[in-house]
Amino acid sequence: MTALIIQAVQVVQAAQEYDDGEIPAEGISNVAVLLIFVGAPALLFLVIALLVMSPSMARGPRYRPGLGWWASPVWFNGPDDADAAVRHATPTTEGGGTSARW
Amino acid sequence: MARVPAGEAFSERQNDDIVRAIRLARKQADLPVSVYVGTLEGDPRDVAMLLHGALGEKAPESVLVAVDPGSRRLEIVTGRDVRRRLDDRSTGLAAMAMTSAFQGGDLSGGIANGIIALAEHAQTPRSLHTGAR
Numbered sequence A: 001m002t003a004l005i006i007q008a009v010q011v012v013q014a015a016q017e018y019d020d021g022e023i024p025a026e027g028i029s030n031v032a033v034l035l036i037f038v039g040a041p042a043l044l045f046l047v048i049a050l051l052v053m054s055p056s057m058a059r060g061p062r063y064r065p066g067l068g069w070w071a072s073p074v075w076f077n078g079p080d081d082a083d084a085a086v087r088h089a090t091p092t093t094e095g096g097g098t099s100a101r102w
Numbered sequence B: 001m002a003r004v005p006a007g008e009a010f011s012e013r014q015n016d017d018i019v020r021a022i023r024l025a026r027k028q029a030d031l032p033v034s035v036y037v038g039t040l041e042g043d044p045r046d047v048a049m050l051l052h053g054a055l056g057e058k059a060p061e062s063v064l065v066a067v068d069p070g071s072r073r074l075e076i077v078t079g080r081d082v083r084r085r086l087d088d089r090s091t092g093l094a095a096m097a098m099t100s101a102f103q104g105g106d107l108s109g110g111i112a113n114g115i116i117a118l119a120e121h122a123q124t125p126r127s128l129h130t131g132a133r
Helices: A002-016 A030-059 A082-087 B012-029 B044-053 B056-061 B088-103 B107-122
Strands: A074-076 A096-101 B033-037 B063-068 B073-078
Touching: A074 B012, A096 B044, A096 B088, B012 B033, B012 B107, B033 B044, B033 B107, B044 B063, B044 B073, B063 B088, B063 B107, B073 B088, B088 B107
Parallel strands: B033 B063
Antiparallel strands: A074 B033, A096 B073, B063 B073
């Protein structure tokens, strides 16, 4: 057991000795380690998440049948003053059409 | 084209889709279509008839498509004159096309497709012996 440990220590020491022509560089600081191995992946994660979520965020709330309606009324090609027009309107009686539900 | 009131119901592109469909119906079939999207409080059919009446002097030849997404009701009202070339069976078919899109959550697409379906049904075949309509 002890022989094994001594052997392992020797291996580690051998690894710390430099090869011929090897010039050791300075180690990187803890801050740099954090930036490279934590910061960069986190940034990448955020960018991808944003890319995935942005289209639906830009589109706004989506209509889902059965979950109610939130928007104010819209009238395309309607009367110029909708409120006044509705107040003074007489309902159409001789018309036709369809009712449907979904 | 009358104004489009500001509302957050549709995005700009969805608005454009509906406006383009309305313009197409006007151009291809000379069919004035008005689209209301909002709550129809009370009896939906009565409210839709009132809204159609509110279109004023162009009401007899106009089609109103009223959509209440909250209570999931669709009302199509045809005026007295336009009813002659756009019968209830045709509006029923357009309504079916619309509601199937609405079920999938596609309001603006369903409305645009429905308007185009209405315009296709309303196209009067050119008759050779009676001349101008």
